[in-house]
Every structure is written in C-alpha cells, then in structure tokens.
Amino acid sequence: MIAEAGLAALWLAAALALLQLFLAFAGLKGGKSELLAAVRPAAVAQGVLTAIAFGLLITLFIRSDMSVLLVVTNSHSMKPWLYKFAGTWGNHEGSMLLWVTVMGVAGAAVALFERALRRDTHMATLGGQAAISLGFYAFLLFSSNPFARIDPPPPDGQGLNPLLQDPGLAFHPPTLYLGYVGLSVAFSFAIGALLTRQVDAAFARAMRPWVLAAWILLTLGITAGSYWAYYELGWGGWWFWDPVENASLMPWLAATALLHSVTVLATRDALRAWTVMLAVIAFSMSMVGTFLVRSGILTSVHAFAVDPERGSFILALLAIYIGGALALFGWRIGSVREGAPFELVSRETLLVVNNLLLSVILGIVLIGTLYPLMTEAFGHKVSVGAPYFDRIAGPIALTLMIALATGPLVRWRRDRAAAVGKRLMVPFAVAILATVSVAILAWGRIGILPFCGLVIAFAVGAASIAPLWKRNLLRTPLFTWGMVIAHLGCAVSLAGMACNSAFTVEKLVAARPGDTIQTAGWSLRFVQIKPIAGDNWTALQADVQVDRGGAPVLIHPQSRFFASPPTTTSEAALLTRWNGQLYVVLGEEVEGGRWQLRIWWKPFVTLIWLGGILIALGGALALVGRERRGWLMKWRARRAFA
Amino acid sequence: MKAKHQRLILALAALAAIIGAGLLAVSALKDEAAYFYAPNDVKTKGVEPGKAIRLGGMVVKGSLKRAANGVTIRFDVTDGKATVPATFSGIAPDLFKEGSGVVAEGAFDGKGTFVATNLLAKHDERYMPRELEGMSYNETTHEMKAER
Numbered sequence: 109m110i111a112e113a114g115l116a117a118l119w120l121a122a123a124l125a126l127l128q129l130f131l132a133f134a135g136l137k138g139g140k141s142e143l144l145a146a147v148r149p150a151a152v153a154q155g156v157l158t159a160i161a162f163g164l165l166i167t168l169f170i171r172s173d174m175s176v177l178l179v180v181t182n183s184h185s186m187k188p189w190l191y192k193f194a195g196t197w198g199n200h201e202g203s204m205l206l207w208v209t210v211m212g213v214a215g216a217a218v219a220l221f222e223r224a225l226r227r228d229t230h231m232a233t234l235g236g237q238a239a240i241s242l243g244f245y246a247f248l249l250f251s252s253n254p255f256a257r258i259d260p261p262p263p264d265g266q267g268l269n270p271l272l273q274d275p276g277l278a279f280h281p282p283t284l285y286l287g288y289v290g291l292s293v294a295f296s297f298a299i300g301a302l303l304t305r306q307v308d309a310a311f312a313r314a315m316r317p318w319v320l321a322a323w324i325l326l327t328l329g330i331t332a333g334s335y336w337a338y339y340e341l342g343w344g345g346w347w348f349w350d351p352v353e354n355a356s357l358m359p360w361l362a363a364t365a366l367l368h369s370v371t372v373l374a375t376r377d378a379l380r381a382w383t384v385m386l387a388v389i390a391f392s393m394s395m396v397g398t399f400l401v402r403s404g405i406l407t408s409v410h411a412f413a414v415d416p417e418r419g420s421f422i423l424a425l426l427a428i429y430i431g432g433a434l435a436l437f438g439w440r441i442g443s444v445r446e447g448a449p450f451e452l453v454s455r456e457t458l459l460v461v462n463n464l465l466l467s468v469i470l471g472i473v474l475i476g477t478l479y480p481l482m483t484e485a486f487g488h489k490v491s492v493g494a495p496y497f498d499r500i501a502g503p504i505a506l507t508l509m510i511a512l513a514t515g516p517l518v519r520w521r522r523d524r525a526a527a528v529g530k531r532l533m534v535p536f537a538v539a540i541l542a543t544v545s546v547a548i549l550a551w552g553r554i555g556i557l558p559f560c561g562l563v564i565a566f567a568v569g570a571a572s573i574a575p576l577w578k579r580n581l582l583r584t585p586l587f588t589w590g591m592v593i594a595h596l597g598c599a600v601s602l603a604g605m606a607c608n609s610a611f612t613v614e615k616l617v618a619a620r621p622g623d624t625i626q627t628a629g630w631s632l633r634f635v636q637i638k639p640i641a642g643d644n645w646t647a648l649q650a651d652v653q654v655d656r657g658g659a660p661v662l663i664h665p666q667s668r669f670f671a672s673p674p675t676t677t678s679e680a681a682l683l684t685r686w687n688g689q690l691y692v693v694l695g696e697e698v699e700g701g702r703w704q705l706r707i708w709w710k711p712f713v714t715l716i717w718l719g720g721i722l723i724a725l726g727g728a729l730a731l732v733g734r735e736r737r738g739w740l741m742k743w744r745a746r747r748a749f750a
Numbered sequence: 751m752k753a754k755h756q757r758l759i760l761a762l763a764a765l766a767a768i769i770g771a772g773l774l775a776v777s778a779l780k781d782e783a784a785y786f787y788a789p790n791d792v793k794t795k796g797v798e799p800g801k802a803i804r805l806g807g808m809v810v811k812g813s814l815k816r817a818a819n820g821v822t823i824r825f826d827v828t829d830g831k832a833t834v835p836a837t838f839s840g841i842a843p844d845l846f847k848e849g850s851g852v853v854a855e856g857a858f859d860g861k862g863t864f865v866a867t868n869l870l871a872k873h874d875e876r877y878m879p880r881e882l883e884g885m886s887y888n889e890t891t892h893e894m895k896a897e898r
Contacts, residue, residue, distance in 0.1 A: 343868070382764070446754055446756070447757075460760065464763060464764060465767075467764070467768065467771070468767050471771035472771050490785060491786040491804050493855070496782040616840055617820075617821065618819060695841035699820070702820050704820065706840060
C-alpha cells in the first residue's frame, strides 16, 4: 500500500505542477487575479506531496519491504538502520526522487516566504519552477519509477555498494542536492523576471537570499563530499578531478559568480543582463551535471545504473530547458535597459573580474569534462585528468584569489587608485614576508604552484580581514562579517591545499607485528593484526600504536569484507592533530607474515575543509544579516506608522 | 562614459574571456588529452620519459611479481598487440589481479618501464574504468581483444 500511495502522491504532485503552470501563465496573460490566487496554494501542495512521496520511500527502505524492486536491488535486511535510511538516495531512482522533492519543496518555499518580489514576477517565477519540475516528474514517472513492485518478492535484497555504507551518505547527497537543485529557484527567478521585464535592483534583492541559501548548501555538500572521498577511498587525495566531482564544481563556480553579480545588481543596479544569464547558467550546469552522472555515459560510484534511454531523456530535458531559457533570454534581453555605469577603479570592476575569471575556470572545467565524451563519439578514447586541470585552472584560480583580496578594499562606483594601493599595503607586506619565509623554510621542497598558493593564501588572509580594520566590530553589519569570513575561508582552504601538496610525507612499508616504523617525526608500532566483525561485514584490523613524543595513541586501519554485494573496502585510520593528519591504510598480506602499511603525514590538510566550512558560515552570516535587516526595517516602518 | 558604451565593453570583455578560456583549454588539451595510452600506442607513437600519462590494458597472466621489500610489484600490461612492463609501489586495489583490466597512472622511466603512482581497477563488478570498456581477455587462449 505504501508504494502505491507514494506513486499516487507523485502523480498528484505532477498534476498540480501542470495546474500551477497553467494558472500562472493564463492568469498573467489575461490579468485574471482569481487564477493567480490559486498559484501559491498549488505550489505549497506540490511541495507537501513530494515530501510525502519521499517520506514513503524512506519508510519502504527502513522496513526493508522486499516487494519493492528498488529496495531489492539496493538494500539488504541485515544492513544497519542508518544505511537503510540513507540508502534511499544511494541509487538512481531514489536520488531522482530526492531531486524532485527538493525542487517541489523549494517551490513551496518561494510561494510561502518570498515577499519582496513584485506580484506578477513572483507568479511567473512559480510558473517557471512548475515548468522545470514537470520535466523531472515525467522523467521519474516514465523512466525511473522508484515505487515499482516486484512479484514474487525475493527473500532478501542485493545490498548497497559498501563504498557508500558510511555516515557520509546521510549528509553529503542531501546537502549537495539542496544546493544543486536549489539553484532551480534562481533559474525560475530569471525566467520570471524576463517574462515580466523586471530585471532591476529590486528583483536582485529578492533573488539574492535564494541564491545565497543554495550556494551555502552546495558549498557544504562539496566540502563534505571531498572529505568523504578523502577518508573512504584510502588514496589520501581530496579532489580527483573525476567528472562527477566536476559536475558539482561547475554549478558552484557559476553560483559563486552569480552571488557576486547579483550583489552588484542589488547594490548598484549594474550587470543586469549578465546576472540573468548567470542565473540561467548556474542551474543549467546542475542539469548538465545530472546528465553526466545519471545517463550512464560515465562510470563511477555515483553512476548507479547504465541505461541509454534515461540518458536520452535527460538530454532532451536539458535541450528543452536550457535552449528555452536561452531563447527567452535572447528574445527579451533587448528590452532590458542598461544598468548604471561605473568607473574603472571601482568595486564593480573587481567584481566583473571575479565573474570573468570564474566563468573562464567554469569553461575550462566544462571543456575538460566533456572533451573525452566528444572524442569518444568519434571513436577515440582519451582521458583528461589532474595534469590538465591543475595546469590550466590552477594559475587562473590563483589570479582570482588576488582579485578576491583586492575587491573588498575598493569602494563602490568610484575610487582612487592611490587610495586602494594604500589600503593594500598591509596585505602586500604580508605577501613579501610570506615569500621570504616560505623560501627560507622550504626552498627546493616546494613546487611553484604550491609556493604561489601559500604566499597568496597569507596575503589573502590578511586582505580578507582588512575591511574590519579600524571599525567598531560590534557595529559592523553581519553581512560584512559574512564576506570577511567567507573570504578568509578561501585563504584557509588554499593554505591547506598548498601545504598538503607541498609537505605531505608518504611512507610505504611491509611490516611484521612488533615492528616499529619511523616517519615524519612519528613513531608507529605495529602491535597486532586481528579479525573483527561488524553488523554486515567482517574485517582484518591492524592495531597501530602511534606517538611523536607524547602519550601513545592506538589507531585501527581495517580491510573490510562485505558479503552482499561481495566487496572489500579499506578503512583508513585517521589521527587529527592541530597541525595535520596522520593517515594509515592497511594493505594486503605479503610473504614472510608481513603486512603492507601505507602511511601519510599530511601537514595542515584539515584546513582545506575548515576553509570550506568557513566559506559556508560566511554565507550563512550574510544571509541572516540581510534578512534580519529587512525584518528590522519593516518592523520600524510599521511602528512609525502606528 | 555612457551606459551603452560600457555595456558594449563589458560584453566584449566577457566574449574575450570565454574565447580565451576556450583557446587555453584547447591548447592544453592538445598536450594533455593524449593522456590515455594503450601499450600499442606506446609502441607506435612513443611517450617521452617523465610525461604523466594513463596506461591501460590487461595484466598479463603470470607476470605479476612482488619485490623482496614487500611493497613493490612488477607486472606486464598488454592490449593484445604490444606489452609494456610496469612497476607499482603501494597498496594495489582489491580487484587488481592477473588477467583483469587496469588503468595505471604514472610515467615511463628512462629504460622503458612504466612507473605507476596509482592503479585504478574495478571497484566492484559494476564499476570499470571507462577506458577499458570494450577490452576483453580470454582466460584459456591468453588472447586480448580490444575494440578501439
């Protein structure tokens, strides 16, 4: 019954989306207020129904209902509770249902909470959101039904990919999707504004919190995914330039550009057409990413099922929505008037530089990701990997960091170059100091890119807190704090990346129990190896006692064996200290009773993810700060009126 | 400056940036995209030592040997037409074994041995490095087939 109820909820939601689309556009076209009055309730009901459908699928997974095909192919009754729950979205159909749910709930949120937007634009936005939702409802219902039954039900399921059986599965995909799909709101806003010809500062102020919210979640999702890959895959790397990772990076790059340009539009009423374009591109990148991941043209842990029919379906949706939005853009953009002009030396210029560089990086990542697919269509197999992305995107990203350091220190509209230079004195001095000290401390051990990265990280760190200089910190607006913290996060993250690639010490040994290994100031005593058992796995576990002069700590790298599906995974042991992480992986047994141990000491590697969290925190402060200011102003106005 | 002129300048800057990105990407791809080699490509085209590439093929049966230090392995990679010797120091993936597919990341040393820094094998039955699709190995005849 539960599965049928879920399917019914989905069909109802799809019907409501169709109704919502019709009501919004018929109402706007004919100026019929009574039709428009039903748009918001329709959006809210749609959000509730998708949430119900998703909740029902979770229920089926938790109950291990083996009469449902999806549960059979992706779950197992012996699996721990957490993975039954999170396994709901650890597969193609479930993750697409999550996609549709986020879209429905985001639409409901726009219907309920958006107050700043002009009414007709608001209605057109909800119509746009319904239009994009419809395509994904169709995809779900016609080619990826998560509620399909299987008859007769098998005694038990096939289990979940053990690489996904990790607490990370409960956090990373939902957060990433909230951000990824949350960008659909920005897309719908752009459609709405183009339709009602309202591309102005008021529109940008209304759109900004939605972009910010999606961007915060996307940042958190990517950060979590990076850390998960780092400890789960056991390769000690934090970013692999895997096409699937690029699929999440591309919307983030576009959303970051959008976040900055929407601020220019909101504050200075400039960059009108460009901001609308970016709003379209950001969600288009989410859809391109989904196409790459879900179509089966890539194989990775993220590509669950290979099915060419689904690929063509998503490709068709992609063509319709992106093509449609660009056509609307081309048709209406002539009627968007030029925004306010600005001088060459102004914050606007720096933000334009930010946008151009982010777009360039986006273009490079997009080309690098699609190129192997294009050549394969012509019969050549190539792979594009880290050497390409590091060589090309690395230097541009560092240039972008310099713009990031400068931008907040330049005034809006017009500034004097000499004054800007003066404000940059301290960061510049820090850069020189950092150059000299890094050169003295690490000359010959550090590559050119990490060297520049480290120096720039220090300079950006100093520059990012400079806007707080000589200010009353308590009276500084929350959104200024947000910008400062987010920019500081970039510096922190960059420092972590540079330290990790420059100073990581790696050691690979074959050791007998009782042996002691010395590396990077650490002493590791291989105590013993023993079998242990978990809920649905057995493992060989090494007990390794580690110390570097203080009290010894016992850590436990494991090699786990899962029975369903039969797979071995290695669980790295991580020991976090303030200045880095010790990362130990257990390998296989070799002759002479020895075991392979791979040991890394990674100085300051944790800064990479700490930076990511700071960036998201900065975004959250900015969001709360702006919203609170809006509430305060409204409240004061109401009181003055009374 | 008039708003109209400024808009034109901005549009041109954006266009220049996008074209610049495209050119940069294409020029880099020329160098890096030939990044995947099968042993026969190595034989016919040649790869300069030290250049980071991916080498893909099947691990030849009976070629896998472990050095006395317990951490270095030697094996041969074949695509049926040519065979390349390779070494790897590290923990090999669980599904890395003789007669199965592998993609090795690394570079050639001066003597024609491929020094792998990373091995990508199948994660599980469902996951296969994309470059190895269409390759198969016959267990009995030791024959490699590659549809490329």
